[in-house]
Amino acid sequence: MEHLGKFYIDGKWVAPESARKFPVLNPATQEQIGEIALGSEADLNKAVAAAKKAFQTYGRTTQAERLKLLERMMEASRERFEDLAQAISREMGAPITMSREAQADAAIGHLQGFIDAMKKQELRETLDNGDIVVREPIGVCGLITPWNWPINQIALKVIPALATGCTCILKPSEHTPLSAMIYAEIIDAAGFPAGAFNLVHGDGETVGRAMSQHPDIDMISFTGSTRAGRSITRDAAETIKRVTLELGGKSPNLVFADADMEPRVTASVQECMYNTGQSCDAPTRLIVERSCYDEVCEIARQVGEAIEVGDPTKEGDHIGPLFDQIQYDRVQAMIEAGINEGATLLVGGTGKPDGRNTGWFCRPTIFSDVRNDMRIAQEEIFGPVLVIIPFEGEEQGIEIANDTPYGLAAYLQTGDPDRAERVAAQLRAGAVHINGGGFNYGSPFGGYKQSGNGREGGLFGLEDYQEIKTLHFG
Secondary structure (H helix, E strand, O other): OOOOOOEEEOOEEEOOOOOOEEEEEOOOOOOEEEEEEOOOHHHHHHHHHHHHHHHHHHOOOOHHHHHHHHHHHHHHHHHOHHHHHHHHHHHHOOOHHHHHHHHHHHHHHHHHHHHHHHHHOOOEEEOOOOOEEEEEEOOEEEEEOOOOOHHHHHHHHHHHHHHHOOEEEEEOOOOOHHHHHHHHHHHHHHOOOOOOEEEOOOOHHHHHHHHHHOOOOOEEEEEOOHHHHHHHHHHHHOOOOEEEEEOOOOOEEEEOOOOOHHHHHHHHHHHHHHHHHOOOOOOOEEEEEHHHHHHHHHHHHHHHHHOOEOOOOOOOOOEOOOOOHHHHHHHHHHHHHHHHOOOEEEEOOOOOOOOOOOOOOOOOEEEEOOOOOOHHHHOOOOOOEEEEEEEOOHHHHHHHHHOOOEEOOEEEEOOOHHHHHHHHOOOOOOOEEEOOOOOOOOOOEOOEEOOEEOOEOHHHHHHOOEEEEEEOOO
């Protein structure tokens, strides 16, 4: 915690120029656990200058040299693994078991995925026409990350930037600075050169906007809301910098009558509630074939009622609180909207679970008899809320699944392999999870439509941080 009030710029922990303060709260207790400074444009300018200077030398390092740095980063990440898990649990409410198994694990898993991809990527190749194509780092990168998967998103941006020879400035969510501070300490311990990585805390209106508009930043990578993604794109347009975005989602989960019903529906409900529903790719719309609709609703009801809400410090598979008061109020308003729209409340409802008067805990909620034009079916709720929608045939199921502005992920439950391939080909989403297939480190992650552009993870994630240069020899 000794570095929490400082920024990491040019290889040193430095006092901020800004005097603005921001409290860090524990969502399970609502108690303040720390305080950060919200940076100013002057703080950002110092970080950009350091990154620009460092790029002159770090951008010319070899792939082998950068691999050695990443291997040292792996050692440092393993040493600080428990610190990361505890920090994430405290700052955003992830139960400690989940924080270890998924949240902090991303620091190790994504790093290994990028190391494996680096070893396979050819930075220089000869085309059939004799020209030579080389891949070079794009330059100085501005990285803006959210609170819901803090280290997962930091790793997906910082690692490929450093792996390709870019330098970077990270602005993590001001709500989850503890894990970001530890990650900066990991990078420092790995021995990256001064200025290659810089950390500046701040809000989106000040530091985020200044990053998007800065003429010396060559690329912006942002994860967050679609609204903020639009704003960043507009701000970045003046300097024609590259912009990659990972935005919102309202992922469909198609259940056909030939699915292995009990395990597949059980897993589907649990997946929606995972991380207290605070995942952009959560399968929040359970779209069910009419012939098995009543059966699915009953299974979902039983599973939903069995989900426990509990203390993030305790081991177990329970879910924790929502991460702040604003998010709690938003989820409560959406549950109320679902009731008012006439959906059937199967599980949960408004208010806090019994015995949870302190903390931003929310009741796991499931609605049935939902139409896809209802607000609860169209708007991203970002909480433990599942809606169940019936469909009559395959064509209608696909139509409902695609009837959303988003396209980050889709889920599909069927016992017919041919149907799985046929339906997956028609779903407008960046990933399709079939019969419980999960995300693997090293695979690309990103969306269609208003869920963003670009891909994060593995080889495709490296390519977003590279420019292509063609050499024409006479």
